[in-house]
Amino acid sequence: MASGAPSRDIGLRRGPLTALRVYLLRHLQVLFYSLGVLSRSPFATLMTTAVIGIALALPSGLHVVLKNAQQLSGGWDGAAQISLFLKRTVQDDEASRLARQIQKLPEVANVSYISRREALQEFQRLSGFGDALEALKDNPLPSVLVIHPTPAASTPAATEKLLHRLKDYPPVDIAQLDMQWVKRLYVIMELVRRGVVVLAALLALAVLLVVGNTIRLAIQNRRDEIVVMKLIGGTDAFIRRPFLYTGFWYGLFGGVIAWLLVSLSLTILSDPVERLTGLYQSQFELSGLDAATTGILIGTSILLGLTGSWLAVGRHLRDIEPT
Template sequence: MANQTDYKKVLSSSPRITKVSFFGRVGAVIRQHFQQIFSSFTELWKTPFATLMTILVLGVALSLPSVFHVLYKNAERVSAQWDSASEISLFLKKDISEPRVQVLINKLSMYDDIDSVTYISRHQALEEFKEMSGFSKALNYLDENPLPAVLVVTPAKQAMNTAGSKLLVAKLKREQDIDLVRVDVDWIEKLQAILSLVVDIVIGIAILLLLSVLLIVSNTIRLNILNQRPEIEVMKLVGATNSFIQRPFLYVGAWYGLLGGTIAWFLTFSLVQWLQSGVMDLMGLYQVQFQISLMSFAESAIMIAVATFLGFIASYISVKQYLVRIEPK
């Protein structure tokens, strides 16, 4: 009886194996991941100088594509303003009478792709030319007014682009009382062709710089793996899995990308702010109000997310290439 009592005491004092629930296992895995995320961040700053230099290099490499993107976005805004502000000048025949001019104005006002028509008579055109040229006294000696009447046509919203302007010009040239049609769309097409070429160049440079980010992070992670080779061998000896060992290195790469993307955003913001005053002075010479458009919140978030993803992918490549080769001797 005494032996049975002692046996029951031993059983009650021994540790019991309890079954862990599914949510308990999930919670343990999440806690483990968070611990490795924060420990990998502190691991970066064990060598602060090397880490800082790596982050700055990544920031500069990532900032160049983002600066080009901001410049292109603003150049596109400027070209859109010039494109939409284009007007078409219709030089009328000299022998046209005022009633025929009024008929032509009424006819053009009925066009769906014309917003307004402004009439400048021959006398008004001469007076404006005198004021602008400064040859008013010399022009007074002319026997007759050499300037024709002009109709200034403002295209409707749907025609305020290069293609719409060309279609409208083709229609206006068919009018009998119009002698010459002038619209400055050729330089807009050249500007758009230049912008298209710049986009291709920027895409090429961005791809090269992103590849350099992959190489920098991958090489940095490789050096970290080689420096921690003895620790990795010990961890494998005690039964640690490859996934458990490689996780901190993956998080280190992601931290490099995240911090590099943040530095790139700061450099881009600072550079655009520095250019702001110069652009405003330049636009002031042309009497144009223009404010540089910075990166939006969504664009900034995408840039930092892409940088973080690149860091993660670079570390993954390096880990898969070097970590699996390390085996305890």
């Protein structure tokens, strides 16, 4: 104090390395100090984190359901097939030539040719109108090329494109794509996906408010302490720190609870799902939360906890000034 300016911060006057170590150590201490404060009121902490957990479990659970549905419908894409009904005048050899030509297209996995005679036989066998058909002088059925696209070309858009291409071959009379229902399913799933995103955004906001409000109450409860800190030279950053770490813990625990809830629900569901898919002779297996999704879930939760407390602290800490 011999010079004009007061000494800034005696603690940081040592070597930069020591200062950094002291700084990190302080952060670590505050991290565990705030954990200690939370553990002193376990019931209140559990209530808050459970609310966060349930709020985050909802969109996470829906995400898992959606992912499974996508996996399931991915298997149905193979069912997309294009039927080319050829003109009545087209002869067998011309039809085979066309079939070979189409087979060479990169989007096409395989082509099968059903001649007019085969079509009639099949129809007679399957329809039960065999005798009635005998009465006809002429075979009324066209020959058909049945085309299965490759998995890569099985998306609604790609199949649609392929359909338009095939339609332009001269021998083709009618080209028909039998996947309207697949398209509808995709649209419905897209709708659900958007719904999940909106729901997730709303619930994230709810988590922010829950954490913000909890931290606001914590700040009010510790008003006296904050005043004392400010009186003896605590910076805003110093005073803010324990509250931010409290938000961090809320986020972490909330994320873990959400993960537990989703995992538990999946375990409960896995048995009936297995029985159901067994009835459909399907190999489908319910997939849970993978590591990446879990990471995103818990990371988001922590981020929401931190942001919520940051907002509360920024809003309310300034109001508390020693008088």
